[in-house]
Amino acid sequence: KALAGVDDLQQVKALEMRVDTRETSLGNFGVHLPNLRELKLNNSLLVSVRDLGTSLSHLCVLWMACCGLSDLDGISSCSSLKELYIAFNNISELSQLTWLDHLEVLDLEGNNIEDIDQMQYLRLCCKLSHLTVEGNLICLKPNADSAEEPGYNYRAEVKKLIPHLKYLDKIPASQT
Numbered sequence: 001k002a003l004a005g006v007d008d009l010q011q012v013k014a015l016e017m018r019v020d021t022r023e024t025s026l027g028n029f030g031v032h033l034p035n036l037r038e039l040k041l042n043n044s045l046l047v048s049v050r051d052l053g054t055s056l057s058h059l060c061v062l063w064m065a066c067c068g069l070s071d072l073d074g075i076s077s078c079s080s081l082k083e084l085y086i087a088f089n090n091i092s093e094l095s096q097l098t099w100l101d102h103l104e105v106l107d108l109e110g111n112n113i114e115d116i117d118q119m120q121y122l123r124l125c126c127k128l129s130h131l132t133v134e135g136n137l138i139c140l141k142p143n144a145d146s147a148e149e150p151g152y153n154y155r156a157e158v159k160k161l162i163p164h165l166k167y168l169d170k171i172p173a174s175q176t
Contacts, residue, residue: 003015003017004033004049009032009034009083010035011035012036013035013038014036014037014038014039014040015033015113015166016039016041016044016108018043019041019046020044020045020047021044021045021048022047022048022054026052028053029055030053030054030056031055032176034058036056036058036059037058037059037060037061038060038061039056039059039061039063040063040066041063042065042085043067045067046067047068048069048074049064049072049073049074049078050073050074050116051073051074052074052078052171053058053077054074054077056077057079057080059078060081061081061084062083062085062104064085064089065085065086065087066089067089068148069086069089069090069091070092071091071092071093071096072086072087072093072096072097072110074096075096075097075099075100076099076100078098078100079102080102081100081103082102082103082104082105082120083100083105083106084097084100084103085105086106086111087107087108087109087110087135088111088135089111090111090112091108091111091113091120092111092114092115093118094119094121094122095121097121097122097125098124098125100125101125101126101127102125102127102129103125103128104129105128105130105131106129106130106131106132108131108132108136109132109134109135109136110134110135110136111136112136112137113136113137114136114138114143114144115137115138115143116142116143116154116157117143119157119161119162120161121157121159122161123161123162123163123172126164128162128164128165129164130166130167130170131158131162131167131168131173132168132170133154133158133168133169134169138154138157139154139161140152142154147151147164151158153171155175159174
């Protein structure tokens with residue numbers, strides 16, 4: 001209540017905070033915020049997305065940039081997400097995102113994605129229209145084992161794997 005600045009938590013639609021889940025468990029704090037639609041946790045320390053609990057199914061926008069995340073296990077409990085901003089973490093594996101049917105915007109800038117094949121999972125997010133992947137190894141070469149190829153074009157490769165994408169790294173995806 002102090003953080004939200006209101007007595008009636010039913011009124012809270014957006015919340016911004018920094019947490020360290022090594023010290024403070026959020027548990028199922030979403031139970032107390034049934035109308036929460038936007039949650040900004042940038043620069044927090046989250047061991048796992050599971051630390052958010054399972055009661056954020058109405059959340060539409062989630063910011064978790066610079067949170068030290070290395071995997072996305074548990075993101076499926078945020079089933080209404082339309083926008084997910086998880087830049088500058090240590091994420092390399094994207095299979096958990098296939099459960100997010102409503103996802104339209106995904107920011108993966110500056111993560112640890114080394115294999116272009118990870119983009120295949122995003123093909124299953126049929127509403128995904130805006131994707132940011134700059135600052136990942138896949139922008140330089142298709143996978144960790146390959147050498148940098150002069151003809152390699154990550155934009156063309158991502159567009160092949162996610163044909164319905166409209167914007168890639170803030171530029172129309174059609175421009176390869």
